[in-house]
Structure formats: structure tokens, C-alpha cells
Amino acid sequence: MINRVEELKEAALSAAAAAGDEAALEDVRVAYLGRKGRLTEVLSNLGGVPAAERPAIGQAGNRAKQEIGAAIAERAGFLSDSRLEALAETEAIDITFPAPPLRRGHAHVLSQVRRQLEVIFERIGYSVEEGPEIETDWYNFEALNLPKGHASRDVQDSFFLDPGEETVLRTHTSNVQIRGMERIGQPPIYIVAPGRVYRRENLDATHLAGFMQLEGLAVDQGLTVGDLKGTLLYLVQSLFGPQRQVRMRPHHFGYTEPSFEFDTICGRCLGKGCRSCGQEGWLETGGCGMVHPQVLRNGGIDPERYTGYAWGFGIERIAMLEYDVEDLRLFYENDLRFNRQF
Amino acid sequence: MRISYEWLGEYVDTAGLSPAEAAELLTMSGTKIESLSVVDLSEIVVGRVLEQREHPRSNKPLWIHQVDVGGGQTRQIVAGAANAVAGTLVPVALPGTRVPSGTLVRDGKIAGERAQGMLCSADELLQAEERVPRIMLLDRGEPGESLATYFPVEAILEAEITPNRPDCLGHLGVARELAAAAGRELKVDFMPTFTGGIEPPGTDLVQVTIEEPDLCSRYIGAPITGVKVGPSPEWLQRRLRAAGVRPINNVVDVSAYVMLEYGQPLHVFDLARVAGSEIRVRRAREGERLACLDGQQRSLTDRMLVIADRDRPLALAGLIGGEDSGVTGATVDVLLEAATFDGVSVRATSRALALRTEASSRFEKGLAPELALAGARRAATLVAELAGGRVHRDWADEYPRPQQPVRVRVDPLQVDALLGVHVPLEESQAILRRLGFHLRTLDDGAWDVLPPVFRLDVTIPEDIVEEVGRIHGIERIPATLPGRRRPNWIPAGGEHLPSRLREVLLGAGFDETVSSALVSRRLLERLGLAEGARSVINPMSDELDTMRTSLLPSLLLAGVLNQNRSGIRADLFELGRVYRGTLADGRAEEPTRLAALSRVGGDLEAGRAGFLRLKSVADRLAEDLAAGPVEYRRASAGLFHPGRTASIHLGGREVGIVGELHPATLQVFDLDGRAVALDLDADLLLAAAGARRARELPRFPAVDRDLAVVVSDAISAAELLATIGPAGGPLLESMTAFDEYRSEQLGRRVRSIAFALTFRSLERTLTDSEVDSLMASIRSRLESEHRARPR
Numbered sequence A: 001m002i003n004r005v006e007e008l009k010e011a012a013l014s015a016a017a018a019a020g021d022e023a024a025l026e027d028v029r030v031a032y033l034g035r036k037g038r039l040t041e042v043l044s045n046l047g048g049v050p051a052a053e054r055p056a057i058g059q060a061g062n063r064a065k066q067e068i069g070a071a072i073a074e075r076a077g078f079l080s081d082s083r084l085e086a087l088a089e090t091e092a093i094d095i096t097f098p099a100p101p102l103r104r105g106h107a108h109v110l111s112q113v114r115r116q117l118e119v120i121f122e123r124i125g126y127s128v129e130e131g132p133e134i135e136t137d138w139y140n141f142e143a144l145n146l147p148k149g150h151a152s153r154d155v156q157d158s159f160f161l162d163p164g165e166e167t168v169l170r171t172h173t174s175n176v177q178i179r180g181m182e183r184i185g186q187p188p189i190y191i192v193a194p195g196r197v198y199r200r201e202n203l204d205a206t207h208l209a210g211f212m213q214l215e216g217l218a219v220d221q222g223l224t225v226g227d228l229k230g231t232l233l234y235l236v237q238s239l240f241g242p243q244r245q246v247r248m249r250p251h252h253f254g255y256t257e258p259s260f261e262f263d264t265i266c267g268r269c270l271g272k273g274c275r276s277c278g279q280e281g282w283l284e285t286g287g288c289g290m291v292h293p294q295v296l297r298n299g300g301i302d303p304e305r306y307t308g309y310a311w312g313f314g315i316e317r318i319a320m321l322e323y324d325v326e327d328l329r330l331f332y333e334n335d336l337r338f339n340r341q342f
Numbered sequence B: 001m002r003i004s005y006e007w008l009g010e011y012v013d014t015a016g017l018s019p020a021e022a023a024e025l026l027t028m029s030g031t032k033i034e035s036l037s038v039v040d041l042s043e044i045v046v047g048r049v050l051e052q053r054e055h056p057r058s059n060k061p062l063w064i065h066q067v068d069v070g071g072g073q074t075r076q077i078v079a080g081a082a083n084a085v086a087g088t089l090v091p092v093a094l095p096g097t098r099v100p101s102g103t104l105v106r107d108g109k110i111a112g113e114r115a116q117g118m119l120c121s122a123d124e125l126l127q128a129e130e131r132v133p134r135i136m137l138l139d140r141g142e143p144g145e146s147l148a149t150y151f152p153v154e155a156i157l158e159a160e161i162t163p164n165r166p167d168c169l170g171h172l173g174v175a176r177e178l179a180a181a182a183g184r185e186l187k188v189d190f191m192p193t194f195t196g197g198i199e200p201p202g203t204d205l206v207q208v209t210i211e212e213p214d215l216c217s218r219y220i221g222a223p224i225t226g227v228k229v230g231p232s233p234e235w236l237q238r239r240l241r242a243a244g245v246r247p248i249n250n251v252v253d254v255s256a257y258v259m260l261e262y263g264q265p266l267h268v269f270d271l272a273r274v275a276g277s278e279i280r281v282r283r284a285r286e287g288e289r290l291a292c293l294d295g296q297q298r299s300l301t302d303r304m305l306v307i308a309d310r311d312r313p314l315a316l317a318g319l320i321g322g323e324d325s326g327v328t329g330a331t332v333d334v335l336l337e338a339a340t341f342d343g344v345s346v347r348a349t350s351r352a353l354a355l356r357t358e359a360s361s362r363f364e365k366g367l368a369p370e371l372a373l374a375g376a377r378r379a380a381t382l383v384a385e386l387a388g389g390r391v392h393r394d395w396a397d398e399y400p401r402p403q404q405p406v407r408v409r410v411d412p413l414q415v416d417a418l419l420g421v422h423v424p425l426e427e428s429q430a431i432l433r434r435l436g437f438h439l440r441t442l443d444d445g446a447w448d449v450l451p452p453v454f455r456l457d458v459t460i461p462e463d464i465v466e467e468v469g470r471i472h473g474i475e476r477i478p479a480t481l482p483g484r485r486r487p488n489w490i491p492a493g494g495e496h497l498p499s500r501l502r503e504v505l506l507g508a509g510f511d512e513t514v515s516s517a518l519v520s521r522r523l524l525e526r527l528g529l530a531e532g533a534r535s536v537i538n539p540m541s542d543e544l545d546t547m548r549t550s551l552l553p554s555l556l557l558a559g560v561l562n563q564n565r566s567g568i569r570a571d572l573f574e575l576g577r578v579y580r581g582t583l584a585d586g587r588a589e590e591p592t593r594l595a596a597l598s599r600v601g602g603d604l605e606a607g608r609a610g611f612l613r614l615k616s617v618a619d620r621l622a623e624d625l626a627a628g629p630v631e632y633r634r635a636s637a638g639l640f641h642p643g644r645t646a647s648i649h650l651g652g653r654e655v656g657i658v659g660e661l662h663p664a665t666l667q668v669f670d671l672d673g674r675a676v677a678l679d680l681d682a683d684l685l686l687a688a689a690g691a692r693r694a695r696e697l698p699r700f701p702a703v704d705r706d707l708a709v710v711v712s713d714a715i716s717a718a719e720l721l722a723t724i725g726p727a728g729g730p731l732l733e734s735m736t737a738f739d740e741y742r743s744e745q746l747g748r749r750v751r752s753i754a755f756a757l758t759f760r761s762l763e764r765t766l767t768d769s770e771v772d773s774l775m776a777s778i779r780s781r782l783e784s785e786h787r788a789r790p791r
């Protein structure tokens, strides 16, 4: 009987060693050690064996089970290692096979840039203010020192909604200056107002009848031209990187005093002059200045106690500088071959 | 404004200062130089035309010239203008030369004839702006001589002058800016002296009356008798050409010269043509006409100011003179006009007549009356000098609205406080003096500043600060941020709800569009969307004449564009304003809307699937905003399909619409297939946003059951769910319909609907028998209330 156990053990050990894969090994385990396995069967049928021999056979049987179990475990470890080692071949896929496009839409480049600008200013404490696009003469012009009939209105040829020219499509986001001061009332006031504006321009690559601006307004105690400059520098470097400088040139707007235009140093030549900046070294970016005391007064702010600065620029202009877009019309056409580039 | 650098040198020492350096100084102090061009005519030679004949075969009018170009050489040159007749002296660019306007001249053939060079126009030599093709004729020179002998190398600066600085529309003003920016002295005083004047007094020769003192604050009329009209001297012609003006004769040239020097427009009348020896500054009478110097007849209205004699208008005030009263070769006595006209009035007339002149572009900015006196004195002196006229003493000077001197009190501390940089007191004072300001320090340390008479734009202390700052150098102001002065700095912003809306649509695969807010009223009318629409009264075109009342036409137009250009059947959305109605102050309601459009296939099921897709977008929008459950009610609306449209309700409030578009809508845009659209009031949607709070996760398992019933088409899914809910009781955690199915076996006008139900208790694990009995009561309630039978 003991010989029979030994025989089975030897057979099991050689079968385990010969198992080519994990499934074959499992078959070996079932065949010898399973509930109906051969060794199990032998050890459970000890009825014909004298009682005195039974303990010895039981011990031999347990030893055999342990040995077989250990051999199977060892073989299993080996087989699993070699299977994992072979994965590169056995389960390889063609990783160059093109993926289907993710079905997600593209945000329009102007709303991306607009949001980017809002976040840049929100970080330094500005909040977003909205204003009407169909506006009264007072908020768009008169309150900003742009009196009727005056030549200073010429640069902003307007769309009117009534023959009396009292209602106008706002020509700039500066209408939000007075509205913002009125709504907030007490300085400190730090707001940005992005939105659509309208001018009677003939459509071409650099002019549109409707486009977007971003206005900024700060009113507080002791604000200076230096603060305005620092704010614009912060803006430009946030957008285009720390090597980009800003310069302010004296200019004229009715609603700021002093007034400036501001330029961004050309990213291609860093000021030396190249083709993309027309040899200027600088790219015109927007207008700005210290809020005119009469405008503060029109907004209900005491100019003896507070000063302010304001700026405005075209959002499309920023998008053009940021992404090398050369034709403004592309922004409003919604040709998806363009929109999906962003 | 075209500035001659040579001319500037008359008023400011430019030694050691290159034109490029001067341009940089001017730009950075506020006079933006947009271009700098150097005109060098040393390569151009004088030629004498020996013979001119018409080109025998050309379709275009061309003339063939034999030109003596010196050194015994004759060249054949073809030109498109006829004025270079035999005997004239002309500028010739020989092959290989590049003319200043940029053309490279080649030896070649024109219309089959040898062409060995080019006869130049004043345009091509950057000497003047010509409207008609015309060869520039020279009044002296020998064939072969370089033109640089007569036209020295010139630098031209094209300056952008802001509307507050009409004083810089003259060389003297720009020179003053350059002097201040370069720290140099101006060589001349603003107000010229004028001595002399012969008998009889000018006021005996011409009577001036201003009938509209509000529109003409000053009128100087200086009679000058015995002038000899002829060509101007070379230096004056050269400067006029450099500034882009074609010389005419000495008298007219002087008025142009002084305008380009001081910025004060002048006019000269032939005194013999002034009827009654009187000048009346009055409004035109309705129906009066004027033959103007540009050859145009113009009808006048009583809103226009004219200079008239006893009988008729002679000139449009501040715009243009009349042909009849202008200076001609036969003129002997002239009346020199230097006046100050109201800017608003000149601008209005200029716009009404669509006529803008050198004079009107200056007057419309508002000129100082004192400038008229400077201009009159300077011009009188020059006419006397160059045309031999005699200026009479006591010329007419009507001055009903004398210029009031402006004084500005400035606290010098304000300079540093506003600029954010320290400018030493002496420097500030030196800057102001160089710019022509007078300044006195008061006992309390404040400055009493008197701006120069030609600077009407300076009225408040901030103006004075600007003057100091721009000359001191804006680039010298250090950049700072205001945050440093604030005790705490709370970044604004936080959660940006519109971005959340945008994210839902993007995630659902919709591309965002941004379209023009101006659309065509015709289109809105066709779509029945024109009610309350606001149109502009002066559109650029009828394609863009009305503010949109809905985003859907914009999306449909974008859909069409993409279909036509690239065949993309796009899913699109826009988040933007629409404009409707008229408020008391003339403005409009401007709600922000969120609209989406999806093109789907042509069959019924595709339309239904598209509809459900947009419903899932609306559901997700509400979910992301924590705005509570969305309710859909059958609705009908313009543009939409009558049987496949629902209004969308949040918290009992209608916030928008979702549905298939009406076939007629698609037809307007020539779109095939079906399309579904969503149109939401984004303001209401955002207003419904609630707070999101975390819920505890359930600790006991749920039991899922499906239920299918066959029910009449007249009963909606919502009605069935409204029965299932109460019947399931508090243990019914969630329910939804997931399948709809029709077949002939089921019968006509009925369908099978399958529901997925989830039961759960928060306190224990539910038993099957508990759920079975709930299911049974749900079935029986469906049967009794809706005659829904189990399937």
C-alpha cells in the first residue's frame, strides 16, 4: 500500500514538472489532490488495510500530499513568471493604430481668451462687471467727456438706434466705467468688463463692425501711472511670458488724463524690429490712462479723495497675438476647421 | 500730418539729431511718428523733351518722347500723361534707378516701343499728392544734372496728431514738442511781430460783420493791395511739396505755408470780387449754391456758415473757398482771411457735404482765436515780402468772443502723486517753460500756471501733470501694483458658473460658436423673430442691420456654412446675449442665452434620439448647477416641430425650450435631414443654481426590478411615473423609463414601455417578498389608473 502511495507521488511529481502551462498544472493538481483525485481516493479507501498499518500509510500519504503540493506551487511560480515574461509577445497590440477622436467639443478661441483674461485679473482682485451693449448717449459718450458734435467722436463711428442719436450700440466697453462706479459706489473699485462693442467699419482682415474689448477700471486712494503700468505689465507677462515688455506712449482720450497707448514688445524680435511687427519692434495693444476727474465725478466719486486708472483693448487683438491669427473675420465665421484648432 | 524735417530745423536746432532719433523722441512724448521716409532724388536727372508724339498702336493713351538726358545722349521714353510737351524740363529716372515711390526702372518695351527710362510724376518723387496722372515739370535745370541740385535730400515724418492737439497740425507745434523732448530751445516766438501798414486803413476798404458770433468768434480781414501774382520762391515750393502740397502761386502758397506752419487755416479772396466791399459771416440761405474751388457746385442749407459779400456766398466757412472770388493771375488786390470758426459747426457741415479739407480738419478740433492773429500777421508779412503787396494798417478784426485766459492752480506734489515717480521741481518747471507755459509759484507753494494761448486742451491740474510726465519720460516711471497698499487681498471670481454651462455642452460633444450679434432683419422677419427686434438706423449693409433676438438663426447659419464648406454636420452651441424690446431709457433687454443645435438623420427615430440627447444635456445642466429636477411639458413654438417640442421648467419656472426644428425652419436655411435644438435662458438657469452637498452613501443593498406594461399612446411616460412613484412608496429609491416599443401584436395606438425601478431601505436589507408586494401594488395601480396591462 505504501508502495502504491509512493508510486502515485512519483507520478504526480513528474506530471507537475512536465506541465507546460498553468491549466495543465491545475489538471495535475485535480488529478492527484482533488476531491476525486487518485491520491485522495487511495487514502480514503483504507478499509482493506490492517489497522496497525493505517497510521504509517496516513503519514506517508500526508507527506506525499505536501511534497506534491510544494512541487505544484513551485511549478506554478515558474509557469506564472514565464507567462508574465512572455506577455510582450503573447498579448501585443498595434499601438500605432489611430484612436478614434474623443467626442468633445472645442470652446471658441474668443471665449477661451476672454476667460483667460478674466482669470488673470481675478487673481489680483478684479471682479467681472457686465454692461449693456445697447447704450444711452450719456454712458457711452457724454459722461466720458465725449460731447456731441465733437471731433473726438470721429474715431468711433457709431451705429445709432434712433434718429435723435440718443441710443447707440456701445462703441467701447468704457460705458462700464460709469456704470461700475455707480453700482459699486464706494472705492476700492477693481473691475474688468469684457464684452462686445460695435463700430461702423468696413469689413476686412483687420476691421469688423462688431468685436470684443476688455475694459479695466481701478479707483482707489493714491493710484498712480506707475500702478497702471505695473498692471499692464502683469497682464502682458501673464499672457505672453516674462520676457515681454510693455511701453506706454502719451496719447489722447477724452475720458483719461493723462492718456496713453500701450504697446507690447514684439515676441519675434524683442524690440529689434522685424517683418511681423513692421520693423517697429512693438505691437500696438490698447489704450489706457488715469481716469479724468470729471469722469470720476460723473460716476459719483470724489476726485479729491480718489484717483483711478482704466484701460481697454481688443480681445481679438490678444487672440491674434497669442495664436498668430491673421484675419479677424475667422473669429466670427464659425468655420469648424478654424474653431477646432483651439 | 506730413512733417518735413528740414522745415522743423527752422524752429529748433536739429544739429546732431538724426531724423530717426527725432522720430523716437516725438513718438515717446505723444506725437506718434507712423513712418519716416527719406526722399533722395540724387539718382534722378533733369531731361529736356525734344519731341512728343502719340503712341500709334496702344489701346491705352500713351505718348512717346525723345528726351535729351545730357552728355549728348537722347533716350526714347514712353509715358501715360500728355503734359510733357516738347521743350519742357522733366525729371527722368534712367534704367536701373529706383524711384522714391519704390518702382525699379528697367530698359524695355512698352506696347512695342522702346522705353529707356521713366518720366516721373510728383507722386512718384514723393513731392506732392497728385490725383491725375501728370509728369512733374521743372522750371530750371540743365539736361543731365542731378535733381538733388534743386531738391535736397529730405526726411519726411508722417505724424499721427491726436484731436486735442491742433497746434501740432503745424510745423511750429511739432518743433516745440521736439525742442521740449530733446531739451533744446525753440528759436522763434509764437506771436510774430507785424509792423507797417499803409494808408488808407483796412477797415475803409472792407467792412466785416459777424452775424453768428457763436459760430465765428473772430474774423480778421486784411486787405493787401498791389500784389504781383507769380510763382513762389524755390525754398517755399520745396517745403510745400515736402509737406504734400502742390504749389500754385505765391499768394495762395503763402496761405498754405502759414497753415502748415502754425496750424491756422487761411483764405485769400480777390478783393475786386467782393461785392459792396463787405464781408458778412452769416448762415447760408436755403437754396443758395456755391461753385467751390474744387470745381463742385454745392447746395447750401441754413445750418451752414458762409462768408458772403453783399450779394452772395463767397466761401463755406472753414471748409473751402468759392471759384468766383479766388486769386487768379489777374488779381491785384486781395483780402486775407484769418478767422476762428466753431469746431462743431464746421464738423457738421463737413459731414453734411461729405467734404473734408485741410482747413476743416483743423477747425473741427477747435482752434484758439489768438492763433488767427498769429496766422494773419505771419501771412501778411510773407505776402508783402514775396508778392510785393502792401498791407494796410488797421485791418478789420471782429472779435466778439475774446479768448479768456485760462489759469490752472497746481499743487506740485500732485505731479509725483499722480505719476508715481519723483520729478524734481526744477525739471518740471523747465519742461513747462519749454512747452510755452508760464508759471509762477504762489506763497503757499502752489503753482499758478498759464498755458500758452494755443493750448485750449489744458484746463485742469491733471493736464499739467500729463505735460510734465510725457516730457520727463513715461518709460522712467517704475511699474508697481496697487496691491501693496492694501491690508488684505481677496482674489475675486470663485466659481464661474457660465464656464460650468459651457463645460456640459463641450463634454456632450458640441462645438462652441461665437457669431455676429448684428443679423439681418429680413431673416428675422422670415423666421417670425422680428418682434421687439432693435435695428440700427445707419447700417453698413442690410445683412447686418438688426440685433439678434435669438441665437438659433446664428447657429443655423453656422450649420449651413459648415455643411457647404466642408460637409461637416456639426453639433454647435453658443452662449451669448440676445436683444429685445425697448426700455424707458431706450436700451433693450439683453438676456444671455444658451442655445444648441444638432443635425441628425432624416428618419423619425433619428429625430427622437436627437431630442432625447438634448434633453439629457438639459438634465445634466440642471444637475451640475444643483438646480433641482427638470420638468418637460409639451409645447409649441415658432421654428419648432409641433409634435416634438417641450418647454423646460426648473423650480416651476419656464427656462427654455427643446425640440426638433420645424421642417419649414430648415427649409429657410436649405438644410436637409432633421435638426434638434435647445434654447435656454442662461440667466434664469444660473439663478436656479443651488448649493451642492455631499450625501451619505447607502449601507444596505438595493433591489433592481424591471417592469414592462402595454399602455395607450395617449398616456405619457410622465403620467405613468407619477403613478409609480406614490405606489412604490418611500422604499422606491429611483425610477426611470428606458425602452419604448410598438408592434402589430401589441395593437394599434398602444405601446410597451419598460421601467427600471430601484428599491432600497436605509435601515435594513429588503427581502424579495417585500419588493414583490410593492411591485404588485404598482402593477395594479397602473392598471386601474391607466389601463396599463402587464406584458
Ligand SMILES: [Zn+2]
Pocket (backbone or CB within 6 Å): A266, A267, A268, A269, A270, A271, A272, A273, A274, A275, A276, A277, A278, A279, A280, A281, A282
Ligand atoms: Zn518684431
